[in-house]
Amino acid sequence: MTGGPPAGGPGRRALRFVADVRPGEWALALAFAGYFFLVITTFWILKPLRTSQFLGALGAKHLPWARLVTATLVLPLGALLAWLSARVPRRGLLLGVAGAFGVGHLVFWILDPLVPPVWVHVPFYFWVDLFVTANVALFWSFLNEHVTAESAKRLFGIIGAGGMLGGILGSALAGFLAPVVGGRQLLLLTAAPTAATFVLILWLDRRLRRAREAAIPAPAPAWAEAPATSARAAWDGLAMVVRSPYLLGILAIVTAYEVSSVIADYQFSAHVAAEFPGRALGDARTAFLGRFSLATGIAGLAIQLLATSAIQRRLGLGAALAVLPLALLAGAGAFAAFPGLVAAAVWFGADATLNYGIHQTSKEALYAPTSVAEKYRAKAFIDIFGVRLAKALGAAVVWGLLAADLPLRWQAAAAIGVALLWLWAVRSTARRFDRRAAGGETASEDRGPSGSPAGLRRPGG
Incomplete structure (x- = not known):
């Protein structure tokens, strides 16, 4: 074969070390990576701004109750998304959610100079959490509808790298533009990634639709259709989790991470608030948070590209999932021994670097050997209700x-x-994943017309 390194050559081996993307998979893999990139870019433009504004308005001491309020607000959001996922075509749901939040960003931009800061900045803190919860959950559910356990371990590394690049770009924009144009103008920047998200959703929907039409004529497989309609979609997700030790294990991992992350986040935020006190230093505080996120994002991207897929494929998913808890264990120990800004930054930095760098893609791979209903209903329950309650x-x-x-x-x-x-x-959960993947325990509706796993579908098969 011409036009590339031989199958066994050093170039091909180096490429497969980073991501084992096979011929015909690149277009969809890059499109999904681009979709994730745009969602995370928007989030990281907004996150330093929302944290800085909240700290300026109320201070770090109020962050714990803000977390509790967020958990309460997300309950109706989760119920709404679960209800809509059973009734609205996938394309319409993805476009509608992205568009609704895009309009919301513009509303906050308009209100900022017209309303006292506390009445805008505090609701905005909650709004950004709702944005990332809804869009990330829908993205991973959409992706998991079109991958299997085998392809997940190969492809989630490069797809997750899209999120890392988005985090780097969003953090850089917030970190370097906030002191120049002011934090409020960052809201206008989100219009570009929102518009690009619309384009990618439409392209992916059309490409996947053509792939299904090009398949062997047969009744549409269940893995390619929306979950069955149910008025109790949210409760269906809870029931699925309770009945499955495997899904309960995923919920336990999610809960442990979120509790650990909240503790590290509070310590870091409290020290940042002390270093940049009050509303007068708001833009400087936003810039610092953005640049800190930029540094952790670059480190996380390096891990994502050079280590995530390799660890998952060579050492197993369990080893990849163990990296972050081990790092946070060390970070918490360092803070216990030497409490202060530096230790808090190292502790929280380990979280920020490794969560997107290796943990999130590894955690999402756990959903590959599950049914479509579990991917949307149970996963939505865990990602929305479980995460926020944690x-x-x-x-x-x-x-x-x-x-x-x-x-x-x-x-x-x-x-x-x-x-x-x-x-x-x-x-315990990684062991169950290995048994499911090796034993073909993925539900029958997740299989293609031939009975083999559908994998990452592409035109022609």
Whole structure:
């Protein structure tokens, strides 16, 4: 074959070390990576701004209750998405959610100079959380509808790298433009990635539709259709999780991560608020947060490209899932020994670097050997209800320790205990994943017309 390195040559081996994308898969893999890139770019333009504005309006001491409020607000959002996923065509759902949040960003831009800051900046904090919750959950569900356990381990590395690049670009825009144009103008920047998201959703829908039409004539397979209509879609997701030890294991991993992350996030935010106090330093605080996120994003991208797929394929998904809890265990230990801004930055930086760098793509791969209903209903329950309730639990832990007026080291001690439970959940869930993947336990509706896993579909088969 011409036009590339031989199959066994060093160039091909180096490429496969980063991502084992096979002939015919590149277009869809890059399109999904681009979709994720745009969602995360928007989020990281907004995240430094929303954190800075909240700290300026209310201070770090109010962050725990803000987490609790977010968990409450997300409940109706999750129920709405689950209900819509059973009734609205996939393309319409993805476009509608992206468009609704895009309009919302513009509304906050209009209100900012007209309303007292506390009445805009505090709701905006919650709005950004709802944005990322809805769009990321829908993205991964859409992706998981078209991959199998085998292709997930090969492709999620490069697709996740799209998110890492988005984090880098969004953080850079926030970090370097906030002092120049002002934080409010960052909201207008989100219009570009939102418009590009519309284009990619339409392209992906058309490409996947053509792939199904080009397949062997047969009744449309269930893996290519929307989940069955149900008025109790959200409760269906809960029931699926409760009945499945495997899904319960995923929920345990998600819960442990979110609790650990909330504790690390609070420590970092509190020290940043002390370093850049008040609303007068708002743009400087936004710039610092954006540049810190940029640094962790670059480190995370390097891990994503050079290590994630290799660890998943060579050491297994369990090893990839164990990296982050081990790192946070070390970070919490360092903070317990030497509390301060530097230790808090290292602790939270490990979270920010490794979550997108290796943990999220590894966690999402756990959903590959599940049915379409589980991918949308159970996954939606975990990603929306489970994640937010876990964040609320983490906030309650922080709030309780602050109310008891205990030294900051107690928060680190709590994080260490959670990390140990997290490692236990990783071990048991990874074993179940291996059994499902090896034993063909993926539900029959996830298989293509020939009976073999549908994989990442492409035109012609």
